[in-house]
Amino acid sequence: MPVFRWGNAWDAFRDLEREVDRLMGSMDFTLQGVRLGRTFPAVNLYEYDDHYLLTSELPGMKKSDLDLSIAQGILTLKGNRTADDVPDSSYRRSERYRGQWQRSLNLPDRVMEEGLKAELTNGILKITLPKAPEVTPRQIPIQEGGE
Amino acid sequence: MNNELVPQNNPEQSLPSPGDSSEQRLMFTPPIDIYESEEGLVLVADLPGVTLENLELQVQDNKLTLFGRVNRYVPEGLMGQHEEYGVGDFLRSFILSDEVDHERISAKLNHGVLRVILPKASRGEPRKINIDEGE
Structure with a gap:
């Protein structure tokens, strides 16, 4: 009868792994309040009744340093x-x-790409994205199938 | 190690009193660069959304404090659909050494980036001290 079984040995490792993951997950590595090591630039998106507002922090960026494009519902900064x-x-x-x-x-669906407006002031970019008018649901007629 | 300009990590200090104290405001520590140039030390801070009127730069004793207020530009109370950053004010302070000429500190704000130039204090000419002969 084997004294040492690999199967059980690995289980112990898995337990350890899980334990470490749990521990790491519970720790907050970020220095509180310090805006370091984040995705640059950070982006927020807000929804209004008739448009979306996308804001981004771009300190030091001038209009000429920035390239915005939109295609197939994807906005690229x-x-x-x-x-x-x-x-x-x-x-x-x-x-x-x-x-x-x-x-x-x-982009959230149903945005009018032509109506997009962008402004950059004091390092804050604001993009207004008008929502496309609601499309009325189309009724699909159902025909009675013949025998 | 040079210590003409030592950043402090102390956002919990007494804050410059905002106009409306009932308003809940967020406070952030802005990222900075510090480098040496011919003009002296240069401190660069990212302060997106801060305008000249809303920026306070203060030297008191040996402490340099920068405080930038950001006027809320997003709807009040409306949670973002997707939020990667909070909108709030910026505060950071630094300890200056005597190596910095406190009187000649200058600053510029450009597209939400603050640049502070901290010239080195010129060392005075060595002064000869007269010694009187004792009795």
């Missing part, structure tokens, strides 16, 4: 955030995002 022209060795601290970034967002 693209840009490049250049750092100040100083050698890396001069940095004492570097928390701000730099470099190329891109985000593609699935």
Whole structure:
């Protein structure tokens, strides 16, 4: 009769794995309030009666640094955030995002792409997306099937 | 280790009193860069949504505090369908050393990015101290 069985040994590992996962999941690694290491740029979407409002924090971005496009219900924001022209060795601290970034967002359905408006002020991007008028449900006539 | 400018992680300090205290406001610590340049140390902070009127930059004793108010630009009480960030004010403070010339600190705000230039204090010429001969 085997004293050591692999099957049970792995079970113990699985238990450990689960335990570690649980522990990690319960921990909050983010420094409270510090906006570090997040997806850049962060995006919010709000729904109004007749439109959606998409906002994004893009500090330091100018209109010319930003590229917006929309196709097949996907809105793509693209840009490049250049750092100040100083050698890396001069940095004492570097928390701000730099470099190329891109985000593609699935738009809620029924948005009028032509009516889209965007404005960028003080590093905040606001995009207004008008909702398409509600389509009235179409009745499908049902014919009685013959014998 | 250089310590002319030491960022503090203390958002729970006494906040500049907002106009309407009944209003619940969020406070965030903005990400910053600090680098050395010919002009001195440069502090760069991301303050999206902060305008010049709503930005306070203060040096008191050896503490530099930046506080930027963000006017709410999203609907009150309406939860976002999808929210990745909260809209609130920005606060961060730093300890300055005597190496920084407190009088010549200058700042610029551009597209929601603040740049503060902290020139190094010029070291005075060595002064000769006269020694009187004792009796």
